[in-house]
Amino acid sequence: METSTVTVQAPATVANLVCGYDVLGLCLSKPYDVVEVSLINEKTVIIHPIEGFDLPTDPASNTAGAPLIEMLKLIEADLGFEVKIVKNIKPGSGIGSSAASAAGAVVAANALLGNPFSEHQLVQFAMHGEKIASGVMHADNVAPCIFGGVTLVRSTDPLDVISIPAPDLWVTVVHPQIEIRTADARRILKKQIPLKSAIEQWANTAGLVAGFFKKDNDLIARSLKDVIVEPIRKLLIPRYDEVKSGSIKLGALGGGISGSGPSMFMLSKDEVTATAVEAHMKSVFEAISLPHYTHISKINTAGVTVREN
Numbered sequence: 001m002e003t004s005t006v007t008v009q010a011p012a013t014v015a016n017l018v019c020g021y022d023v024l025g026l027c028l029s030k031p032y033d034v035v036e037v038s039l040i041n042e043k044t045v046i047i048h049p050i051e052g053f054d055l056p057t058d059p060a061s062n063t064a065g066a067p068l069i070e071m072l073k074l075i076e077a078d079l080g081f082e083v084k085i086v087k088n089i090k091p092g093s094g095i096g097s098s099a100a101s102a103a104g105a106v107v108a109a110n111a112l113l114g115n116p117f118s119e120h121q122l123v124q125f126a127m128h129g130e131k132i133a134s135g136v137m138h139a140d141n142v143a144p145c146i147f148g149g150v151t152l153v154r155s156t157d158p159l160d161v162i163s164i165p166a167p168d169l170w171v172t173v174v175h176p177q178i179e180i181r182t183a184d185a186r187r188i189l190k191k192q193i194p195l196k197s198a199i200e201q202w203a204n205t206a207g208l209v210a211g212f213f214k215k216d217n218d219l220i221a222r223s224l225k226d227v228i229v230e231p232i233r234k235l236l237i238p239r240y241d242e243v244k245s246g247s248i249k250l251g252a253l254g255g256g257i258s259g260s261g262p263s264m265f266m267l268s269k270d271e272v273t274a275t276a277v278e279a280h281m282k283s284v285f286e287a288i289s290l291p292h293y294t295h296i297s298k299i300n301t302a303g304v305t306v307r308e309n
């Protein structure tokens with residue numbers, strides 16, 4: 001029954017960018033998932049099992065399936081989607097694994113249909129995948145994955161995503177092999193914060209956005225501070241302070257927890273610094289025999305890209 005297929009590369013993303021919990025995010029070039037979506041002529045979504053991972057194939061409980069179910073609600077024609085995913089972004093890594101499945105699926109499905117939906121609508125669909133993964137419709141991974149570059153989610157209801165000029169910076173990511181569930185990492189956060197902390201946090205968030213617009217690396221570095229989330233979540237990541245302070249000593253502008261962790265990221269102004277930071281990150285985790293992966297990439301301004309077949 002298959003009439004046509006679109007394959008996309010759906011990249012990893014770094015959410016929060018230290019001070020912008022649930023609102024800021026950036027898109028990496030690698031790693032990325034490969035998402036293949038085929039059109040079928042029955043109003044349903046079929047999810048194939050993903051090799052190497054025990055993820056649900058019931059579309060309503062799948063991070064790629066739920067967004068496509070939402071999309072189908074707006075389509076009159078009797079059609080549906082069949083989805084195959086090659087997952088290179090490990091679930092629970094903190095670099096937007098669930099977002100990549102969701103964003104990749106909706107971008108591919110939209111392309112199959114001749115792109116009737118806007119990027120904002122695609123983010124809206126994809127947020128239903130995040131609801132499954134974390135219990136919350138946050139968009140700070142799916143927005144940069146779909147828009148590319150750096151994004152600000154000013155509001156999720158109604159959705160308002162703003163593209164921010166991506167700085168010409170390098171990102172080093174380390175993923176220590178422990179798993180932190182986003183839902184758990186959200187549950188441990190305080191529900192109320194002192195006004196003093198809120199003032200500091202929104203000053204830094206505004207400073208970071210201003211730094212991106214002004215291409216001012218010193219302002220970016222000064223603003224990469226989190227007085228609300230990091231002090232709690234960093235306790236879940238072994239050797240967190242050592243990774244961070246050593247990276248900054250080597251010249252990184254700053255960084256912190258990627259999304260809800262356990263991955264950490266650091267921004268650097270050149271590849272040499274990004275590579276030195278990577279070596280430091282590796283040495284810290286090698287010293288405690290904690291297996292880990294690292295990735296170095298520039299900020300990816302393209303987001304999810306359709307592969308030419």
Ligand code: HSE
Pocket residue numbers: 015016021022023094096138140141182185186258259260
């Ligand atoms: N903003 C979300 C959180 C991102 O920190 O919980 C999850 O990847």
